[in-house]
Amino acid sequence: MKMKKLFALLLTAAMVLSLVACGGGNDTAAGTGDGGEDAAASELTLGYDFATDTEHFGPVYDEWSDLTDDELYAKVQEEGGTITVYATSSKMLKVVEPFLEDYPGLDVDVMDLDSDEVLSKAEMEHDSGNITADVLQTKDVNGAVFYEHYQTGIFEPYYPTDICSHIDEDLLKYSLPLYSSQSFWYYNTAAFPDGQPITSWWNIIEKNDDGSQKYQIFCKEIGTETAYLSLFASFIVNADQMEQAYEDIYGEPLEYTYDASDFAFEVPENNAGVEYMWRFSQLKMTFIDDGDELALAVHNSTADKPALALASAGKIENRDASGYDIAWCIGLTPYTALLNCESLFVAAGCDNPAGARLFIRYVLGGADGTAAGYEPFQKEGNWPVRDDMTNDKNPAQLDELGAIENDFGAIYSIFADCQDMWTYWLNQNPNM
Structure with a gap:
């Protein structure tokens, strides 16, 4: 199901979209109220039960x-x-x-x-x-x-x-x-012997004083990777946290630069998660489908040309199996993953x-x-x-x-719109 009212969804997520539960192996328990007051007590109600005006969150x-x-x-x-x-x-x-x-x-x-x-x-x-x-x-x-x-x-x-x-x-x-x-950002431990070079998602998209990109970015194509796009969608849902994380780092309010009018569906104005997606989509990125090759790209990077790669946590095994100089970046603000x-x-x-x-x-x-x-x-x-x-x-x-x-309720409801935004902006990227 594809929703085209992103802003409205964000406003109502806590009240409506999170009315979810685990349960039910039959159609009468699908949260439609079809079971009515005659439904057997043993039936497991999914989501919102209109017959009893109650909601249930698992288990x-x-x-x-x-x-x-x-x-x-x-x-x-x-x-x-x-x-x-x-x-x-x-x-x-x-x-x-x-x-x-x-x-x-x-x-x-x-x-x-x-x-x-x-x-x-x-x-x-x-x-x-x-x-x-x-x-x-x-x-x-x-x-x-x-x-x-x-x-x-x-x-x-x-x-x-x-x-x-x-x-x-x-x-x-x-x-x-x-x-x-989880999936983590990997860094090169030889290039950064004192520990991870980033403490926030905002650090990842930083630029040098000359306007050049601070880090080489290696990842799978965000728009085709459900797990990664879901994470970006969560930033939109948790926009207040993203905005606060920016102010904590740079000591000034976030400047909004994206154009919400680009889309046929409603996109919220001044949403820090949307702003982050826009800025990230305009980076120079190298897309690599194989997780081991992502880990290798970080291993081959240097302090002069530092790299970050987004890959599954399990790819850390390359550190011991192949001697890669890699480690996870954890404890990022507003949250790691x-x-x-x-x-x-x-x-x-x-x-x-x-x-x-x-x-x-x-x-x-x-x-x-x-x-x-x-x-x-x-x-x-x-x-x-x-x-x-x-x-x-x-x-x-x-x-x-x-x-x-x-938060599956909020993520599921905006996922399709997030995918549309990412794809549209990526196609505008002059660096790709």
Whole structure:
């Protein structure tokens, strides 16, 4: 869905667009009020319930939530069949062997797919009624998964009570998270031995006294990367924070230079996030699709020609594996990144509902966080979301990164307009 009233959306986001919840595997629970007062008490309401004039933010607990591993195992043995997993990480394949050792007699099939394939296959299976998948792993960065697959009943919620008691409830609003990951700006540690050269997003677009660009910028094309464009959209939503960050650095009010009248849809005047997108879109940038090559570009840069590259946190592995002089820039103002989470879902109407939930519990580390299923995901650049688990491979813990939680309601509603603005302005860039 593409909205063409950006300013109005920004004004009403807190009141209307954030009326979201996790839940529901059937059409009567899709937040339309179709269930009415006769809806069964066990139905999970999504978003705003007009019948009761209430809103619900996840998590949603149901009859599955309190079942133990042993109780689920017994049900899985009754179900029979193969637990089929559509995963976006090849690391999920490494979960199969220990899972089958701990739960003999079961059968698991993991398919390693990209995110678009997971979503499209799940949608086609749901629409045809021929559902193969039981467990679905994917990442939502702009609300599309939540609104177009979760709220529509293609995915259904599962919130195990004991495990969720160890996860910040704010991270449970839209899904059950497996781990968190971000994209960071990388800098060259040899060029900047005293530490990261930037402390704010505004520093990234600074110019030298002669008007030349201060940093070489390497990144994927922002307009085609949903995660990156969602981050830029968040600056528009949080314009007051962006404006304050500018004033804190430079000691004077931000000057607005973009033309809001360029577009057929309404763009807010004097929005610091829009101003940032405009200025960034006019930089000289080198677009590189491969994350490892982005890391290499930073490694090859010098103090005389300093570079910054935006890439996933996991690309830090090149530092040890290939000897790259690279490190993350964290603690940026107004915030470093969005807390994007890989999440686990149950396919609505699947053949193995107990098996799906047992496997999900195992991947999340089980009741006490010690199950072997989480071990493959303990890599540098991934952060556990459970408060009883840590990843010692990371130099900074999740609460030290300066990242914020994603507001899917606001981001989803302005995402298409942000993409239009970025594309239009990028086409005007004289440096590209």
